[in-house]
Amino acid sequence: MTRNDLGDFLRAHRARLRPGDVGLASYGRRRVAGLRREEVAVLAGMNSDYYARLEQGRERSPSPQFLDAISGALRMDHEAHDHLYRLADALPTGHRTQPRETVSPGLIQLLDGYTNTPAFVLNPALDLLAANSLADALFSPFGKADNLARMTFLDPAGRGFYAQWDRTAEAVVSHLRQATGLKPHYPRLHQLVGALTDTSEEFATLWSSHTVYGKTHDTKELIHPDVGPLSLTYQSLDVRGAPGQQAVIYHAEPGSPSSQALSLLGSLNATRRREPASEQ
Known part of the structure; x- marks a missing residue:
């Protein structure tokens, strides 16, 4: 099974918010906790299909601008924002270095x-x-x-x-x-x-x-x-x-x-x- 850490992370943050938390009116019957995908897309100012592809793992190279917009829409704090960038592989390549297991x-x-x-x-x-x-x-x-x-x-x-x-x-x-x-x-x-x-x-x-x-x-x-x-x-x-x-x-x-x-x-x-x- 292919891991989709970015999608899992986005879904978890989306589930924590209610429409009233972000200034949206609630309408219709909600099948899942938290915001709908299309509501996040509206808040982030992007196409709802593009956001859905991010959560589903079908889009894996979002731009920094999109990441910032999603982070703001989902009310992420500084550390969650940085983690989002890492999951999207939007940081410099130095983070691929393996930790050293021996102590000097x-x-x-x-x-x-x-x-x-x-x-x-x-x-x-x-x-x-x-x-x-x-x-x-x-x-x-x-x-x-x-x-x-x-x-x-x-x-x-x-x-x-x-x-x-x-x-x-x-x-x-x-x-x-x-x-x-x-x-x-x-x-x-x-x-x-x-x-x-x-x-x-x-x-x-x-x-x-x-x-x-x-x-x-x-x-x-x-x-x-x-x-x-x-x-x-x-x-x-x-x-x-x-x-x-x-x-x-x-x-x-x-x-x-x-x-x-x-x-x-x-x-x-x-x-x-x-x-x-x-x-x-």
Whole structure:
């Protein structure tokens, strides 16, 4: 079956709007939720047959002018607008570069220099490519700390670890949706999405919503079985020497209970690492 990501994306956004949302009068019986195709075409100032061909995958090279018109008609925000361009392959060809899956020794050394805060490196599919000691300790409740999306949806520890699991799940799916536009030819990403869609009904439902956004900073509310609640902020930084990789650094407010809990977690982790050596 031929994929039609652009059509799926347009239909999902069309379904979210009602005529009253865009200043149109509602008339006739509606067989589907949201706007009709011809209503979107009117709002975008284009031929309704041309718009229908876009949704059906029969037209695959819309001009930037048409994309801007459709984005405005469907009330897309900045990130959805950019994602629309990527799905229509209307961006420069550099986005076909495959992400690097190995982390440079210099970056690993930098991660290890963050002794009091968790730091790790992700690829666009949210695989954990490298992590410092405190990040390993932070993710220790999971059976395997290999991929943040899999850990969220498939590992039983996820629901207890993320205090706001629903919010985390939505953010994970939105990140992956954005990544499919940024890296549409990345096999690992499509393999992961396919596996999660097949095994998690909740993931499949969120994926079908076509919500897209990427965050460079936010707050994480976590519950670690060893040290209790943790309220952490994070920063995501693009690794310029390895396109597609992001370095993520978690941070607790100095002097806060979360900062004290992170210090305790680091001490517990260091003690556990010494114990096997002392027993030999």
